[in-house]
Amino acid sequence: MAIPRMTTNSMDETETVTGAQGTAYTYGVLNRLRSMQAHAGLDDDNDWNTASALSAYHTRYTYDGNGNILNLVRHGDSPTEMDSLTYYYYSGTNRLENVEDGVDEAYYDVDIDIQGSGNYTYDPIGNLIGDGAENIDGITWTVYGKIESIVRGAGPHSHMHFKYGPDGNRVMKASIPYGTTDTNWTWYVRDAQGNVMGIYSLDTVGAEDTLMLKEHYVYGSSRLGYVKKEVRATQAWTRLQRRSRKTPSSSPSPCLQ
Ligand SMILES: [Ca+2]
Numbered sequence: 001m002a003i004p005r006m007t008t009n010s011m012d013e014t015e016t017v018t019g020a021q022g023t024a025y026t027y028g029v030l031n032r033l034r035s036m037q038a039h040a041g042l043d044d045d046n047d048w049n050t051a052s053a054l055s056a057y058h059t060r061y062t063y064d065g066n067g068n069i070l071n072l073v074r075h076g077d078s079p080t081e082m083d084s085l086t087y088y089y090y091s092g093t094n095r096l097e098n099v100e101d102g103v104d105e106a107y108y109d110v111d112i113d114i115q116g117s118g119n120y121t122y123d124p125i126g127n128l129i130g131d132g133a134e135n136i137d138g139i140t141w142t143v144y145g146k147i148e149s150i151v152r153g154a155g156p157h158s159h160m161h162f163k164y165g166p167d168g169n170r171v172m173k174a175s176i177p178y179g180t181t182d183t184n185w186t187w188y189v190r191d192a193q194g195n196v197m198g199i200y201s202l203d204t205v206g207a208e209d210t211l212m213l214k215e216h217y218v219y220g221s222s223r224l225g226y227v228k229k230e231v232r233a234t235q236a237w238t239r240l241q242r243r244s245r246k247t248p249s250s251s252p253s254p255c256l257q
């Protein structure tokens with residue numbers, strides 16, 4: 001079911017409450033999102049009677065007959081204009097070729113700006129293999145349709161490599177900053193069902209060259225949250241060994257894999 005409106009309360013980057021904001025949505029006859037309008041001035045009970053529409057944050061969308069997006073207008077806060085995008089597709093396909101923007105590209109640095117023709121390139125079965133605006137010179141894919149590597153033609157982004165287990169879940173990520181031979185390694189340790197139990201990392205970029213336990217996930221009947229604390233894996237191992245010495249011999253010893 002399409003969402004007609006929503007009220008959100010949030011904090012800014014200094015954790016100051018910014019007050020309630022209402023957003024109202026419209027949809028086309030095919031249930032495609034057509035617009036989002038932001039409203040400010042909701043009262044303490046989140047009542048919309050006192051609210052007024054903002055020019056900030058709104059979005060407008062149009063589509064072609066295949067459901068491909070044709071235009072997107074997106075506003076920020078200051079300046080209001082962020083994007084006025086037109087999407088172009090390779091003739092006779094649903095493959096996006098490039099996006100043009102009618103707004104000054106100097107506005108914002110987290111948005112989409114004008115791209116040259118042929119910005120996106122694809123292999124014969126439609127996998128994306130290049131993105132000029134993101135300096136992506138090549139993307140390789142596994143036979144199961146997952147990204148194996150991303151090669152950059154320029155900085156500041158990193159080259160990326162990924163490995164997957166037999167169940168298709170990612171088990172390793174390697175990030176190599178452009179122009180270096182250093183590697184940030186990340187390993188995802190999963191249970192038999194594929195749930196992430198822990199994340200380990202090894203960063204060879206800085207002086208610190210130590211295997212770290214970065215995150216531990218906490219599950220009930222589903223994921224409840226995660227514990228984020230950086231622990232050297234060697235320290236974790238020592239703690240487990242100490243605990244193991246206190247464990248009755250009839251109990252299985254904890255192990256770290
Ligand atoms: Ca823009």
Ligand SMILES: [Ca+2]
Pocket residue numbers: 104105106107108109110111112113
């Ligand atoms: Ca911009």
